[in-house]
Amino acid sequence: MTLAVGVLFAEPMFQSLPIYVLLPVGTVMVLGWFARRHRHAALVLAGLLATQTLCWAAVWAPRTPGQWLRVSAPAAATLAGIEARIPHSAEVIASQGLTGRFSSRTDLEALLRSGTIPVTHGETWFVIAPLAGIETLSDATQMALVGELAGPLHATLVTHANGVWAFRWRPPAGVHAITVPDETMPLPAWAAPVAPGAVGRPVITGPVGTWRMTSAIGRGYVSDGLAWQEPPGRYKALVSLSATGPVKVEVWNDTGNVLLARQSVPATTGVESVVLPVDATTPYRAVAYSGWGPFRAEFVPPPKGQRLEVRVWSSGGHTVNIYSAELTPAASGTGLR
Secondary structure, eight states: OOSSOSSOOOOSSGGGHHHHHHHHHHHHHHHHHHHTTOHHHHHHHHHHHHHHHHHHHHHHGGGHHHHTOOSOHHHHHHHHHHHHHSOTTSEEEEEGGGGGGGTTSSSEEEEOSSEEEEOOSSSEEEEEOTTTSOOSSOHHHHHHHHHHHHTTTOOEEEEEETTEEEEEEOOOTTOOEEEEOOTTSOEEGGGSOOOTTOOOEEEOOSSGGGOEEEESSOSEEEEEEEEEEEOSEEEEEEEEEEESSOEEEEEEETTTTEEEEEEEEOOOSSSEEEEEEEEEOSOOOOOOOOEETTEEOOOOOOOSSEEEEEEEEEOSSSOEEEEEEEEEETTSOOSOO
């Protein structure tokens, strides 16, 4: 609990510190005072308090790694290396779930929503990790921003490892803000997180226009993680790819773990655009664990909408390159921008 309303990073100190310190001490003092007058009743109360504590621990301790400790050890090591390289005078713009790492910085901006973010320094660092923390900004928006930084903004890619992207950018003269794109932008496939077991690997050398997710040997998903948070409805998925053999392009509703569309694509002649109609009209509810029985907690609800994800599967033995993907309402145009 904090005095500031919102979903910003909040360290369990400062405003709540008196509760953590005074409440346990005060409870022991009250029990000690009560024990001198009603020893047996005090023992019963102490037993009830101990039981309650153990029950809370039993219900919530197993959930802590998956629900709250979302930054893996490799990602944390990557972030530590990035932090050491950023000059103290630089501005840092980071994914909301990572801002605690950079909270000692003089100028720190969290990526909370699409729109304009002020740029106040001659050197600005962007640290983006769509899946590493508890985020308020969608995966699609963060991946679109990675694409903007590498492309039109001509930022320098400093680090890409363990799902973390770090860019260094020097704003041109007269530029005092940057616009975080929304989910209508095409997503660069090379910016998608590589899931465990996936056979694709990002190629991020040479001109940015040639960057891609590629695979030439393995059987499995070349690209996944290209995902949007959208309301139920009908959409068109547009995927830019090339393949020397057959591949399957799929669209999944990750909220309900349901395959919505699949299209087999034979070998292409150069880079082609594949269009899939997507019926995502069936709503599925995202449920976050909130406890059991009397040991429940109320949290900020999950993001509205469905998580719709594009995946490209290869049977292996041929070269597959995925360049970008886009999801548009069915009534809109079908051309990739």
